[in-house]
Amino acid sequence: MERHSGVAKCFPARQVVLDNGETNTRKWGDAMLKTKFTETFGIDYPIVQGGMQWVGYAELVAAVANAGGLGFITALTQPTPEDLSREIAKCRDLTDKPFGVNLTILPSLNPPPYVEYR
Ligand SMILES: Cc1cc2nc3c(=O)[nH]c(=O)nc-3n(C[C@H](O)[C@H](O)[C@H](O)COP(=O)(O)O)c2cc1C
Numbered sequence: 001m002e003r004h005s006g007v008a009k010c011f012p013a014r015q016v017v018l019d020n021g022e023t024n025t026r027k028w029g030d031a032m033l034k035t036k037f038t039e040t041f042g043i044d045y046p047i048v049q050g051g052m053q054w055v056g057y058a059e060l061v062a063a064v065a066n067a068g069g070l071g072f073i074t075a076l077t078q079p080t081p082e083d084l085s086r087e088i089a090k091c092r093d094l095t096d097k098p099f100g101v102n103l104t105i106l107p108s109l110n111p112p113p114y115v116e117y118r
Helices: 006-010 036-041 058-066 081-094
Strands: 014-017 023-026 069-076 100-102
Touching: 058 069, 058 081, 069 081
Parallel strands: 069 100
Antiparallel strands: 014 023
């Protein structure tokens, strides 16, 4: 008799046809989950770690990237453009996967000098 785990019964393998006509067989536990978002950003899973002030440092962002998601360094945490540049370089040392940088557009008492960040 063939044995199935409960998970395999609930989530059987199924074929998904993508917008570009390619087919993708997905089953529970697959390492990759292809969507337009994952293909656009070159990541494995459609999961984003949003910008979080005082949390979105290189270590977290690289860990998210290495796990297959899309992480964002939070620019607002970095006191100067040079610090942000160093944080981006540190993240590039920790991962060769894509990641982003979150810039706030909210009104602020001390607006970040983003023009100097270029
Ligand atoms: C501690 C903390 C700090 C955050 N700081 C920022 C920030 O600096 N910039 C920003 O755009 N969003 C910030 N957010 C919002 C998050 O990026 C995210 O949009 C929010 O937590 C909602 O996430 P969800 O869509 O997964 O529920 C912060 C959230 C938390 C919990």
